[in-house]
Amino acid sequence: MSSFNILVVEDEDAIREMLVMVLDQANFASIAATDAEEAQKLLDDKIPDLILLDWMLPGISGVEWARRLKKESVYKDIPIILLTARGEEEDKIRGLEIGADDYMTKPFSPKELIARIRAVLRRSGKIQGQAQIILGDLTLDTEQHRLTIGNKQLEVSPTEFRLMHFFMTHADKVYTRTQLLDQVWGRNVYIEERTIDVHIRRLRKILEEHGREDLVQTVRGFGYRFSLAE
Amino acid sequence: MSSFNILVVEDEDAIREMLVMVLDQANFASIAATDAEEAQKLLDDKIPDLILLDWMLPGISGVEWARRLKKESVYKDIPIILLTARGEEEDKIRGLEIGADDYMTKPFSPKELIARIRAVLRRSGKIQGQAQIILGDLTLDTEQHRLTIGNKQLEVSPTEFRLMHFFMTHADKVYTRTQLLDQVWGRNVYIEERTIDVHIRRLRKILEEHGREDLVQTVRGFGYRFSLAE
DNA sequence: AGAGTTTGTTACGCTTTTGTGACAATAAGG
DNA sequence: CCTTATTGTCACAAAAGCGTAACAAACTCT
Numbered sequence: 375m376s377s378f379n380i381l382v383v384e385d386e387d388a389i390r391e392m393l394v395m396v397l398d399q400a401n402f403a404s405i406a407a408t409d410a411e412e413a414q415k416l417l418d419d420k421i422p423d424l425i426l427l428d429w430m431l432p433g434i435s436g437v438e439w440a441r442r443l444k445k446e447s448v449y450k451d452i453p454i455i456l457l458t459a460r461g462e463e464e465d466k467i468r469g470l471e472i473g474a475d476d477y478m479t480k481p482f483s484p485k486e487l488i489a490r491i492r493a494v495l496r497r498s499g500k501i502q503g504q505a506q507i508i509l510g511d512l513t514l515d516t517e518q519h520r521l522t523i524g525n526k527q528l529e530v531s532p533t534e535f536r537l538m539h540f541f542m543t544h545a546d547k548v549y550t551r552t553q554l555l556d557q558v559w560g561r562n563v564y565i566e567e568r569t570i571d572v573h574i575r576r577l578r579k580i581l582e583e584h585g586r587e588d589l590v591q592t593v594r595g596f597g598y599r600f601s602l603a604e
Numbered sequence: 605m606s607s608f609n610i611l612v613v614e615d616e617d618a619i620r621e622m623l624v625m626v627l628d629q630a631n632f633a634s635i636a637a638t639d640a641e642e643a644q645k646l647l648d649d650k651i652p653d654l655i656l657l658d659w660m661l662p663g664i665s666g667v668e669w670a671r672r673l674k675k676e677s678v679y680k681d682i683p684i685i686l687l688t689a690r691g692e693e694e695d696k697i698r699g700l701e702i703g704a705d706d707y708m709t710k711p712f713s714p715k716e717l718i719a720r721i722r723a724v725l726r727r728s729g730k731i732q733g734q735a736q737i738i739l740g741d742l743t744l745d746t747e748q749h750r751l752t753i754g755n756k757q758l759e760v761s762p763t764e765f766r767l768m769h770f771f772m773t774h775a776d777k778v779y780t781r782t783q784l785l786d787q788v789w790g791r792n793v794y795i796e797e798r799t800i801d802v803h804i805r806r807l808r809k810i811l812e813e814h815g816r817e818d819l820v821q822t823v824r825g826f827g828y829r830f831s832l833a834e
Numbered sequence: 835a836g837a838g839t840t841t842g843t844t845a846c847g848c849t850t851t852t853g854t855g856a857c858a859a860t861a862a863g864g
Numbered sequence: 865c866c867t868t869a870t871t872g873t874c875a876c877a878a879a880a881g882c883g884t885a886a887c888a889a890a891c892t893c894t
């Protein structure tokens with residue numbers, strides 16, 4: 375995996391250093407700034423693949439700077455992950471509104487951070503995941519965002535697509551509802567486990583309409599399994 | 605589904621007791637200490653699967669102790685979840701550097717705690733034992749949650765699966781009904797011992813339907829033994 | 835703003851699972 | 865061979881787990 379360049383904008387020394395360290399360990403190259411002005415200079419020098427941006431910054435705030443970036447065509451495609459100490463929903467919504475690609479609430483584990491960075495890079499097309507997952511006559515194309523069975527295309531909702539994507543990349547293994555929530559919805563989501571059942575039901579219905587009956591299997595007392603077998 | 609051993613280090617009595625109680629209910633075995641020194645002794649005695657560590661401790665602080673642990677190869681792989689009171693945000697960040705695996709801010713819900721513990725154990729790979737247990741032509745796959753004999757799949761209930769899992773991982777040894785209840789059902793479950801007999805019967809029936817007669821053997825006066833021999 | 839989708843939650847009914855008591859069968863020991 | 869302790873088997877009721885529909889909230893897209 376080639377190295378990516380990540381711009382860290384964070385005014386607190388301890389946190390900034392920690393971030394750089396974590397990134398380094400995960401084989402990301404990083405450049406760091408303590409405020410928006412400094413960051414802007416680095417940006418002019420070299421366009422990074424991703425920006426880790428603190429919400430609160432001296433001078434121009436992180437959000438404000440991000441908003442400006444997203445308006446300029448040169449920068450608007452750089453993915454931004456916002457960092458904030460407060461886990462308030464309001465901030466999150468505002469952050470995502472201005473076009474941030476993800477949002478991390480401090481404190482976060484290094485592993486989670488890295489995972490999110492990868493996810494964002496993947497989404498923005500910088501990391502090429504496997505574009506097509508093929509299982510039997512099922513094909514899920516992440517680039518085209520299409521799910522086909524044979525040559526027929528299935529109409530699935532975003533959640534169904536993600537669920538299907540997870541299943542197809544983790545076939546034959548049983549997952550509990552909790553695990554599915556973690557993996558498909560995200561770790562810090564607060565959703566009833568029974569909701570999974572409903573989504574499974576919807577997925578099954580779509581699959582049934584195309585003649586596939588037993589792809590999603592119930593393992594009573596444990597969870598669900600996606601498998602071509604049996 | 606063997607129980608995990610969790611070391612709780614917390615100086616406030618009420619919280620520590622609450623933790624132990626919650627863990628117990630979730631079928632985790634726990635040992636508790638009130639300070640780092642005491643915890644170290646317990647650690648020397650037996651390596652736990654996870655440590656729940658209060659940030660603030662009398663004497664050596666939780667962070668300091670954690671840092672030391674992470675430097676010693678014997679201990680460095682034990683996952684640590686730090687517990688902190690609200691309003692120590694900054695400190696928590698610093699805790700990341702020492703390699704804690706997660707954080708919990710007091711007060712937290714038992715549900716959340718258990719969820720995080722599971723997540724950490726899952727990440728660190730401890731929750732996944734050996735995926736496949738193979739004994740002769742019997743295969744039990746915990747990931748796929750399948751039990752096969754030759755290439756035929758056996759339809760077993762959750763309890764039967766757990767029982768079979770225990771038997772296959774503890775073949776050739778005799779277990780009393782009490783032991784089986786403890787190991788397969790859980791320590792704090794109160795069930796009649798004769799119930800075991802019924803489950804054994806059900807298991808035998810399924811095995812018989814697939815031509816295996818004497819896998820589960822009665823040792824009169826003691827209990828049952830699972831064995832391929834005889 | 836409004837129509838149509840998507841998504842999460844809840845409630846209800848059905849099926850499977852599970853624990854238990856009753857009784858039959860079996861083993862042990864004099 | 866008879867008595868007693870132990871185990872095997874069955875049937876049943878309670879509980880748990882799951883599928884499904886219906887509803888409401890949130891989100892999209894024009």
